[in-house]
Amino acid sequence: MTTTKSKTVYTPVFTDGAEYRIPTFKLLKQDGSLYKGGKAPDIDKEKALRIYHAMVTTRVLDERMLGAQRQGRLSFYMQCTGEEAAIIGSTAALDDADMIMAQYREQGALAYRGFTIDEFMNQLFGNEKDYGKGRQMPVHYGSSKLNYMTISSPLATQIPQATGYAYGQKMAGDGHCTIVYFGEGAASEGDFHAGLNMAAVHRVPAIFFCRNNGYAISTPADEQFAADGIAPRGFGYKMDTIRVDGNDILAVYQATEAARKLAVEENRPVLIEAMSYRLAAHSSSDDPSGYRSKDEEAVWREKDPILRMQNWLTKKKWWSEGEEKELQERLRREVLETMKRAQKLPPPPLETLVTDVYDEVPPLLSAQFEKLKAHIRKYPDEYPKSAIHVQGGA
Amino acid sequence: MAKMNMLQAINDALDLAMAANDKVLCFGEDVGVFGGVFRATSNLQQKYGKDRCFNTPLVEQGIIGFANGLAAQGSFPVAEIQFADYIFPAFDQIVNESAKFRYRSGNLFNVGNLTIRTPYGGGIAGGLYHSQSPEAYFAHTPGLKIVVPRNPHQAKGLLLASINDPNPTLFFEPKRLYRASVGEVPEGEYQLPLGEAEVLKEGTDVTVLGWGAQMEVIDKAVEMAEKEGFSCEVIDLRTILPWDVETVAESVLKTGRLVITHEAPLTGGFAGEIAATIQERCFLYLESPIARVTGMDTPFPLVLEKEHFPNHLKVYEAIRESVEF
Numbered sequence: 001m002t003t004t005k006s007k008t009v010y011t012p013v014f015t016d017g018a019e020y021r022i023p024t025f026k027l028l029k030q031d032g033s034l035y036k037g038g039k040a041p042d043i044d045k046e047k048a049l050r051i052y053h054a055m056v057t058t059r060v061l062d063e064r065m066l067g068a069q070r071q072g073r074l075s076f077y078m079q080c081t082g083e084e085a086a087i088i089g090s091t092a093a094l095d096d097a098d099m100i101m102a103q104y105r106e107q108g109a110l111a112y113r114g115f116t117i118d119e120f121m122n123q124l125f126g127n128e129k130d131y132g133k134g135r136q137m138p139v140h141y142g143s144s145k146l147n148y149m150t151i152s153s154p155l156a157t158q159i160p161q162a163t164g165y166a167y168g169q170k171m172a173g174d175g176h177c178t179i180v181y182f183g184e185g186a187a188s189e190g191d192f193h194a195g196l197n198m199a200a201v202h203r204v205p206a207i208f209f210c211r212n213n214g215y216a217i218s219t220p221a222d223e224q225f226a227a228d229g230i231a232p233r234g235f236g237y238k239m240d241t242i243r244v245d246g247n248d249i250l251a252v253y254q255a256t257e258a259a260r261k262l263a264v265e266e267n268r269p270v271l272i273e274a275m276s277y278r279l280a281a282h283s284s285s286d287d288p289s290g291y292r293s294k295d296e297e298a299v300w301r302e303k304d305p306i307l308r309m310q311n312w313l314t315k316k317k318w319w320s321e322g323e324e325k326e327l328q329e330r331l332r333r334e335v336l337e338t339m340k341r342a343q344k345l346p347p348p349p350l351e352t353l354v355t356d357v358y359d360e361v362p363p364l365l366s367a368q369f370e371k372l373k374a375h376i377r378k379y380p381d382e383y384p385k386s387a388i389h390v391q392g393g394a
Numbered sequence: 395m396a397k398m399n400m401l402q403a404i405n406d407a408l409d410l411a412m413a414a415n416d417k418v419l420c421f422g423e424d425v426g427v428f429g430g431v432f433r434a435t436s437n438l439q440q441k442y443g444k445d446r447c448f449n450t451p452l453v454e455q456g457i458i459g460f461a462n463g464l465a466a467q468g469s470f471p472v473a474e475i476q477f478a479d480y481i482f483p484a485f486d487q488i489v490n491e492s493a494k495f496r497y498r499s500g501n502l503f504n505v506g507n508l509t510i511r512t513p514y515g516g517g518i519a520g521g522l523y524h525s526q527s528p529e530a531y532f533a534h535t536p537g538l539k540i541v542v543p544r545n546p547h548q549a550k551g552l553l554l555a556s557i558n559d560p561n562p563t564l565f566f567e568p569k570r571l572y573r574a575s576v577g578e579v580p581e582g583e584y585q586l587p588l589g590e591a592e593v594l595k596e597g598t599d600v601t602v603l604g605w606g607a608q609m610e611v612i613d614k615a616v617e618m619a620e621k622e623g624f625s626c627e628v629i630d631l632r633t634i635l636p637w638d639v640e641t642v643a644e645s646v647l648k649t650g651r652l653v654i655t656h657e658a659p660l661t662g663g664f665a666g667e668i669a670a671t672i673q674e675r676c677f678l679y680l681e682s683p684i685a686r687v688t689g690m691d692t693p694f695p696l697v698l699e700k701e702h703f704p705n706h707l708k709v710y711e712a713i714r715e716s717v718e719f
Contacts, residue, residue, distance in 0.1 A: 099467075133500040142499045149466065150499035154490045160459025161466065161491070168467030171419075171445060178463075190483070194456025201451055356497045357536045359506060359560040362589065362636035365536070 022231045024243045024275060027250040030303060032311025034250075041093075041254040045318045051092045051249065052313060053327070054112035055084040055306050060331040061107070061120060062280070065138075068339060069284040074124055078139045080105050082247070082279030085305030086211050088112050089252030090179060090272070094260055099165055099178040101149045101158040104139055105211070105278075106181050113146040117334050121342030128345055133352040155186040159195030159208065163269075166204035170267060177205035177263040179256075184273075185216020187230050196271065200237040205263040207256065208239075208271045211246065213278035218291040234271035246274030247305040250312070277303070346386050350376075398579045401572045403546035404434045404511075407553040408472060410583050412442050415470060417507075418557065420447045422457055422474030431476055432513060432572055458484035458510065462491050465505035465562070472557060478514035478566060479523045485531070492562040493537030506560035511553070513569035514542075515607050515657050516689075516703060521696035527606075527658040527689070532564055533635045533667065539563040539588055540634035542606035546577045551586030552632065559588055568607035575610070591638040593645065597627035599717050600651040602709070603642060603668065605631040608655050615709035624717050634664055642668065643675040650681035651716045655704050660688045682719030685712040 027038040034040060043051070062079040069077040080087060083105065091100065091109040100109050107120070119131075123141050126134030131142060132150060142150025149165075152158065162180035169176045186192065187210055199206050210230045214221050227233070234241030240262055244255045252274060259270035277300035281288050288297070313319035354361050354369045361369070376383050398406065411418045420435050426449035429436030438447040450457050454475055461471040475481045481488070488510070496504035516525035532538055539561050543549035549567065556563040568575075594609070595616070604612050609630050616626045627645050631637060646652045652672055654665035665686040672684060687704045695702050 101463075131500045131502055132498065135500065136498050140498070142502050144502040150503055152491065152494070152498060154486060157459060157487060157491050160456045160487070161463035163456075164460035164463025164465075164471070165467045166463070167460065168464045168469040171417075171469065172467075190453075190455055191459055191487075194451075194453045194459060197451050197453070198456050198460055202448075352500075356501045358539075358636070359496075359504075364636055364639055 017232055017235070022228065022241070022243045024245055025251050025255055026245040026248050027254065028248045028308055028312055030308050030311070032308065032313075032315045040250050041257060043253065047092065048313060048316075048318055051088055051112065052309055052319070054088045054108055055309065056327055057111045057331055058084050058088070058108040059306055060328065061111070061117070061335055064332065064335045064339070065124060066280070066284060073339075073343065074138060076138045077124070077284040078105055078282070079280035080108050082300060082305065083211055083213055083276045084108050085249040085309065086246035086252055086274040086276050087181065089249045090207075090209055090256040090274070093253045093256035094179060095176065097147060098176050098260075099147050099149065099162075099169070101162045101165065101178060101180040102151060103155065103158065103182045103186060104151050104153070105183075107139065107141065109181075110141055110143065110146065110148055113143070113148065115141070115143055115146060115148075117338045118342065119143070121338045122345070125342045125345070126347065127342055128348050130348065133356070134348040135352070156182055156189035156191035158182070159191050160198060161195075162206050162208070163195045163199040163202070163204055166199070166206035166263075166269070167202055170205055175264055177207060177260055179207040179209055181209050181211060183216060184210055184212040184221055184230050185219065185224055187233070188224060196233070196237045196239060196269070199269040200239045203267040204269055205267055206269045207259045207263055208269065209256075210271070210273045211276060212273055213276045215278055215282070215292070217282045217286060218288075220291075229273055229275070231271065231273040239271050240268055241271040241273070243273045243275065246276030247303045247308060249305060249309045276305075347384065350386075395578045395580055397576060398546045399573050399576045400543070400546045400549050400567070401432060401434055403550040403579045404553055404567065405436055405438075406579070407550040408435060408438060409441070411470070411472070411554060411557045412438060412446060414583065417468065418446070418470040418472060419464065420472045420474070421450050423452055423476045424449060425474050430474060432569065434511070434567075435474065454480055454483040455487055458487040458492070461508055461510070462487060462495065462505050465508040466495065466503050468507070470507040470509075470557060472509045472511060475510060475512040477524050478512045478528050479526045481512055481528060488532065488538070488564070489535050493535045495562075497537060504560070505562050508562040509553075509556045509565055510563070511565045511567060513572070514566040515568050515570055516694055516699060517570040517607065519696065519699065520694075522693045525694040527566075527656060529566055529634050530658055530662055530664045533664050537562070538635055540566065541588060541632065542566045542568065542634060543632070544568070544606055544609040544630050545571070545575050546579050548586060548632070550579055551584050552588070554583060555585040555588050558585065563588070566606065570607050571610070589633045589636055589638060591629050591631045591633070591641040593627065593629050593641065595626065595628040597625040597649065599625045599649060600653060600713055601627045601629060601642070601645040601649045602653045602655070602713060603629045603631060604655045605634065608657060608704070611704065611706050611709055612655065614706035615713060618706065618710045619713045622714065624713060626713065637668070639671055639675065643672060646672050646676045647679050650679050653685045653687060653709065653712045653716055655687040655709050655712075657689050657704060659691045660686060661691050663688050682716045685716050687712045
């Protein structure tokens with residue numbers, strides 16, 4: 001049974017959909033004033049400052065930790081710089097109990113939900129207090145209490161998972177939804193198509209949030225897809241779709257708030273494409289000077305989403321230069337002090353090598369672990385002291 | 395007790411699991427009103443509604459991605475992959491996601507509620523793409539459990555155990571036996587242990603080990619061998635991962651000989667893994683080399699299926715050669 005309700009034509013007519021251009025939703029100009037006809041979403045001072053605080057926290061953390069990586073204190077790091085409004089604006093429009101399934105560059109969402117600097121640092125240094133038990137590379141955060149699914153390196157795998165998670169939320173009838181973040185590069189993966197198509201077919205309360213930041217490592221968007229961005233794909237799935245200025249905190253917030261309503265109240269999944277720019281390198285292992293110009297970056301620096309929000313807050317008289325200075329200094333101090341603390345904590349105990357593979361350690365793996373311990377006892381100087389310590393001073 | 399074929403036993407297990415727990419959901423390609431191409435999910439949609447038993451789009455990576463998300467959320471997904479030959483688009487979701495979910499999150503999250511059901515194996519004139527036995531690919535992935543039943547009674551008890559086990563479980567169903575294998579199946583819910591092999595017959599000369607549909611082949615071969623006076627100990631491994639080394643090693647320490655058989659190709663097959671571990675555990679007790687009777691190192695053929703197949707004659711020959719070595 002076909003579901004196509006199309007007119008019949010009698011000459012071959014091709015279409016590439018170009019007649020319909022998807023508009024970009026904007027509210028806030030760089031100087032902090034609103035575009036004509038735009039109406040700011042209903043955000044009170046307390047919420048506005050919570051958002052802003054999370055944005056600045058993310059920026060300060062990113063700057064300092066990239067520095068720490070450059071000093072050799074950290075193996076790896078990924079910055080969110082330039083995309084803070086897209087991530088934090090969308091998370092802020094949700095209920096804190098909604099699930100977040102992120103790609104890897106969304107530390108801002110965690111900062112907004114209340115992940116502490118200590119919690120960030122413990123993961124980055126993989127110490128004994130890291131929830132992930134030192135098993136994953138830096139920035140693979142997770143928090144069950146903040147409803148933030150632990151990051152997985154393979155790209156786009158989280159997209160069909162979000163569809164399933166949201167289906168479970170719909171079945172539970174708890175009025176919650178799932179937001180899933182991914183880049184425009186990851187949208188080329190098969191899992192993107194699988195996840196969005198299934199979401200539309202099974203009508204799940206999910207928000208698919210694409211951070212179109214222009215680059216997948218070095219590959220520019222125009223070598224990633226021929227179409228006008230990611231948004232047109234939403235039509236193919238019959239999914240409510242919107243494109244928004246990703247550097248515009250108010251537009252991102254309002255779009256996500258409306259998307260959440262569709263998702264939760266009508267089980268209509270939504271695709272949001274946030275247009276932004278990855279101001280920093282892909283990761284600490286990347287050097288953008290090999291594939292893009294300083295001039296191009298400078299254009300986007302002028303569109304800094306944090307400055308834009310700061311200008312709006314200043315216009316509303318909710319924020320002052322003095323408060324800005326105080327916040328920046330306090331955060332820098334806190335990040336430094338916390339980093340020193342986290343770095344000194346011991347690594348997770350040796351048995352975390354074999355726990356959590358299954359709910360219980362199976363016999364064959366237990367035997368491998370016993371063999372390893374005996375080996376470490378034989379070569380105590382060749383392994384970290386923490387490993388020896390676990391052996392009861394053997 | 396009731397007489398059932400393997401499909402009826404599987405359907406009964408799914409029915410009981412769905413009745414016992416609202417969070418059990420069955421889905422996959424054609425599993426809805428049609429009840430699956432083999433009819434394993436017959437009447438479940440009619441009984442439990444379209445929300446709990448449904449068709450998915452034709453996208454295996456999506457089915458398992460979706461199932462991973464559901465399991466992480468706290469539901470109990472029982473996802474069907476129509477043929478094990480078509481599980482590979484979902485390889486990433488199974489190997490990189492299902493298997494590592496608990497470990498990578500430090501146990502903050504897990505997909506232990508996940509069960510993947512999929513028909514495997516040859517003998518139905520299915521050719522390259524309706525015949526494969528891909529268990530060894532997954533056996534290389536810590537974090538998964540892999541279960542293969544040999545008859546209706548085992549299928550029901552092991553499937554219920556797989557659904558309830560707090561680890562993601564791949565349940566390979568020997569489709570050749572779906573209707574061919576008929577036996578007494580207890581009514582109501584019961585579970586059989588995962589990770590435990592079962593000694594089906596005791597013997598003293600040689601241990602013959604297999605799983606799933608090969609157990610029928612072994613039975614025939616052993617019948618021939620016993621007529622020749624060879625005393626065979628028969629073991630059904632039942633769980634491929636994590637596998638029961640103790641039961642197999644204990645048997646081989648007694649018999650001194652081991653014949654392993656599976657349908658999958660020889661090279662990289664799970665028999666190789668068993669052989670390596672058992673020679674390590676039983677080296678000084680072995681009377682003959684550990685023998686492997688398997689599919690050949692070819693894609694699964696069609697017209698020449700019978701020649702390719704590790705049948706009872708080939709298993710019998712291996713038993714004889716092992717004892718007479």
